[in-house]
Amino acid sequence: MEAQPSRGAVDRRHVLAGAVVGSAAFLASARSAANAGTGGGAAFGAGAAPAIKGGVELPALPYAIDALAPVISQRTLEFHHGKHHKAYVDTTLELVKGTPLEGQELEAIVRAAAADKEKTKLFNNAAQIWNHTFYWNSLKPGGGGKPGAPLLAKIESAFKTFDEFKAQLVEAAVSQFGTGWAWLVEEGGALKVVKTADADLPLVHGQRALLTIDVWEHAYYLDYQNLRKKYAQEVVDKLLNWDWAAQQLG
Numbered sequence: 001m002e003a004q005p006s007r008g009a010v011d012r013r014h015v016l017a018g019a020v021v022g023s024a025a026f027l028a029s030a031r032s033a034a035n036a037g038t039g040g041g042a043a044f045g046a047g048a049a050p051a052i053k054g055g056v057e058l059p060a061l062p063y064a065i066d067a068l069a070p071v072i073s074q075r076t077l078e079f080h081h082g083k084h085h086k087a088y089v090d091t092t093l094e095l096v097k098g099t100p101l102e103g104q105e106l107e108a109i110v111r112a113a114a115a116d117k118e119k120t121k122l123f124n125n126a127a128q129i130w131n132h133t134f135y136w137n138s139l140k141p142g143g144g145g146k147p148g149a150p151l152l153a154k155i156e157s158a159f160k161t162f163d164e165f166k167a168q169l170v171e172a173a174v175s176q177f178g179t180g181w182a183w184l185v186e187e188g189g190a191l192k193v194v195k196t197a198d199a200d201l202p203l204v205h206g207q208r209a210l211l212t213i214d215v216w217e218h219a220y221y222l223d224y225q226n227l228r229k230k231y232a233q234e235v236v237d238k239l240l241n242w243d244w245a246a247q248q249l250g
C-alpha cells in the first residue's frame with residue numbers, strides 16, 4: 001500500500017537552479033501556495049492551456065508496455081500504470097461523484113482541490129493523475145540525449161552546461177526525501193530544477209512543467225530496489241522525451 005501523503009504545509013520552497021544549487025527542495029505544499037495566492041502565477045496561470053488535457057481518466061501509455069525496457073521493465077509499468085495510476089483515477093472519480101467537480105477537466109479539479117483545505121484527499125489523487133500522465137509523456141523509448149537547439153540554449157543559459165542540468169535533475173530525484181517528483185520547470189522565463197513532495201506539482205506554484213521523474217518507490221523498486229540514483233540516471237540518459245519538453249514551452 002502506498003504511503004499517504006503528508007498534509008503538513010511547509011511553506012518553504014527551495015529551488016535547484018543555476019547559481020542556487022544546494023538550496024533545493026521544493027517543499028511548499030500546494031495548499032500553502034494556493035492559500036498564499038501564489039498558485040497559478042502570472043507566468044503560468046489558470047488561464048494557460050493545460051499541459052494535460054481532458055477529464056479524469058486513465059490514458060493509454062504513449063508507447064507499448066515493454067517499450068521502456070530494460071530501463072523500466074514491463075512489470076514495473078504494469079503495476080505503475082495499471083494499478084497505481086488507475087487507483088488514483090478510480091479514487092478521484094469516486095470523490096467528485098455528485099459534486100460540482102464531477103465531469104470537470106482534470107486541471108480544473110487539481111486547482112480547485114489545491115485551493116480548498118477540505119479537499120486534501122481529492123488533491124492528492126487528482127494531482128497524482130496529472131503527475132503520472134505527465135511522467136509517461138516525459139519518457140520515450142530511445143529518449144535521452146540532448147534537446148533541440150532552442151531548448152538546449154535555454155538549458156545552457158540556466159545551468160551553464162547540459163551536463164550540469166543533468167546532474168541537478170538526478171540530484172533532485174535522489175535528494176527528495178520519501179515520495180515525490182523531480183522536475184524541469186519554467187518560471188518567469190527561466191528554467192529550473194525543482195522537486196515536489198508526495199502529489200505536489202508545479203502548476204499550482206505558477207510554474208510550467210517541462211519534464212518529470214517519478215521518485216515514488218513504486219516507480220523503480222521492482223527494477224532497481226533501493227538504487228534510486230541509478231534509476232534516475234538511467235532515465236535521464238536513456239528515456240527523457242525532449243520533444244515533449246519542447247512542446248511545453250510552445
Ligand SMILES: [Fe+2]
Nearest residue numbers: 214216218219
Ligand atoms: Fe508513480
